[in-house]
Each structure stands twice: as structure tokens, then as C-alpha cells.
Amino acid sequence: MSDFSDPRIVAGYAERPVRQVPGFHGLQRMAGLLIAERVPDDAHVLVLGAGGGLELKAFAEMQPGWRFCGVDPSAEMLALAGRTLGPLAPRASLHHGYIDSAPAGPFDAATCILTLHFLPEEERRRTLAQVHERLRPGAPFVVAHHSVPQRDEAEKAKWLARYAAFAIASGVPISDAKSAIADISKRLPLLSPEQDEAMLREAGFNGVELFYAGFTFRGWVGYKG
Structure with a gap:
């Protein structure tokens, strides 16, 4: 998939999720609302995969009392997050690395949006x-990422074609959308929605509920048991 250290990819990052993820801004708002159900006004929120800063900014604007800890493996994307936050940046501490780079907490909530689909199954379990x-x-x-029904290759191909159709309808060049399908199929360790839900429960999360579905994307909320 995308090399998030490539300056051209970093520079154009903010445009891509809106074109590729159905209801992207609504997904962010829903994530913030689900967190707000359970946390205090001064919550400290862990944001895994915070590069770019889009959800950090969305959450910070929704809840003026929240503080954030953002973690991302791309230094370039973390720098973009700082620029995206602008005057909101003092409310977020940014950490370069993976989950091991995050402080021990305890945090009042956590999110991982459009990130877990990059991780192999065992690394996903560990994370x-x-x-x-x-x-x-x-x-x-709150998690949201590619999670594709795939009882067979035909079903998987059908859903990936729908993902590409949405991107094309949103202004992504046809060649780029078709290339993305090939890239996803070959390089992303995609799981099915059933596997994703089971993995959340295995990690110790209770009350796991689907709150978002947009073609190949799914989003769940669960609670630490």
C-alpha cells in the first residue's frame, strides 16, 4: 500500500480518505460520540495510527476538554498531524512508532481508524x-478499517470492485482505483468481519458492536473488560 514516508503521498493525504472511505467525516463524528458516551470531560484518549491528524483534529474540535496521545510509525505523517492540528497541537502528545511506543496509560479511551488492516494477523492480535x-x-x-466478506474469491472481488466504484465516483482516476484493488488484494492481510469481531473479543473487549459499514470498511466499538 501507500508509502507514508513519500512526501507526495503525505502532502495529498487529507484528500484520500474522503474519496475512498464512504462517509469518512461521519465515521469520525460517530467515533467521537461513542467515546463521549463513556468518558469524562477531561478524557485522555489514545489514538493509534494518528499520522495526518485528521481524527485528532475532529475529536479535539468536538470535545474541548479532551487530551490526546497520538502514535504513528511515520515521522512525516506525525509532522503533518502537528500541522493539521495547528493551534490545537498543545493538547496532543505525538509518539513515533507502534503501540509499544505509547505510554502505559491508563487511557480513558482509544481509537484505531484506517490502520489495523495494514497489520498481519499475529501483529494485529498483539496490538x-x-x-x-x-x-x-x-x-x-473504536476501530474501523478494511474488513471484507470473503467466503470465496468471487465474494472478495465483488466487494473490492464496489470499493473501487465508490472511489471512481468520488473523483479518483479509474487507473488508480483499479491499481488500489490489486494492491489491497496482494499486500493487505484482510480479515472478514467475523474474524475481526472475534479478534476484538479475544483481546478482552466486551460488548463489541458494529456501528459503521461502508462497502469494504467496517467499524466496531468495544469496552475493556
């Missing part, structure tokens, strides 16, 4: 367990 370890009891965890 979810590490997030769980850093949360307060009962804390909400």
Missing part, C-alpha cells in the same frame, strides 16, 4: 492486546 492493557476498565475502544 489489540497492548491497547487493551493501556485502557482503564470499561474504557471504549
Whole structure:
């Protein structure tokens, strides 16, 4: 998939999710609302995959009392997050690396949006367990990423074609959308929605509920047991 250290990709990052993820801004708002159900006005929120800063900014604008800890493996994307936050930046501490680079917490909530689909299955399990370890009891965890029904290759191909059709309808060049399908199929360790839900429960999250579905994307909320 995309090389998030490439300056051209970093520079154009803010445009891509809106074109590729159905209801992207609504997804961010829903994530913020799900967190707000369970946390205090001065919540400290862990944002895994915070590069670019889009959800950090959305959450910060929704809740003026929240503070954030953002983690991302791309230094270039973290720098973009700082620029995206602008005057809101003092409310976020940014950490370069993976989940192991995050402070121990405990955090009042956590999110991981459009990130987990990059991780191989075993690394995904480890990451979810590490997030769980850093949360307060009962804390909400919101995730959203590619999660594709795939009982067979034909079903998987059908959903990926729908993903590409949305991107094309949103202004992505046809060649780029078709290239993205090939890239996703070959390089992303995609799981099915059933596998994703089971993995959240295995990591110790209770009350796991689907709150968002947009073609190949799914979003869940769960709570630290």
C-alpha cells in the first residue's frame, strides 16, 4: 500500500480518505460520540495510527476538554498531524512508532481508524492486546478499517470492485482505483468481519458492536473488560 514516508503521498493525504472511505467525516463524528458516551470531560484518549491528524483534529474540535496521545510509525505523517492540528497541537502528545511506543496509560479511551488492516494477523492480535492493557476498565475502544466478506474469491472481488466504484465516483482516476484493488488484494492481510469481531473479543473487549459499514470498511466499538 501507500508509502507514508513519500512526501507526495503525505502532502495529498487529507484528500484520500474522503474519496475512498464512504462517509469518512461521519465515521469520525460517530467515533467521537461513542467515546463521549463513556468518558469524562477531561478524557485522555489514545489514538493509534494518528499520522495526518485528521481524527485528532475532529475529536479535539468536538470535545474541548479532551487530551490526546497520538502514535504513528511515520515521522512525516506525525509532522503533518502537528500541522493539521495547528493551534490545537498543545493538547496532543505525538509518539513515533507502534503501540509499544505509547505510554502505559491508563487511557480513558482509544481509537484505531484506517490502520489495523495494514497489520498481519499475529501483529494485529498483539496490538489489540497492548491497547487493551493501556485502557482503564470499561474504557471504549473504536476501530474501523478494511474488513471484507470473503467466503470465496468471487465474494472478495465483488466487494473490492464496489470499493473501487465508490472511489471512481468520488473523483479518483479509474487507473488508480483499479491499481488500489490489486494492491489491497496482494499486500493487505484482510480479515472478514467475523474474524475481526472475534479478534476484538479475544483481546478482552466486551460488548463489541458494529456501528459503521461502508462497502469494504467496517467499524466496531468495544469496552475493556
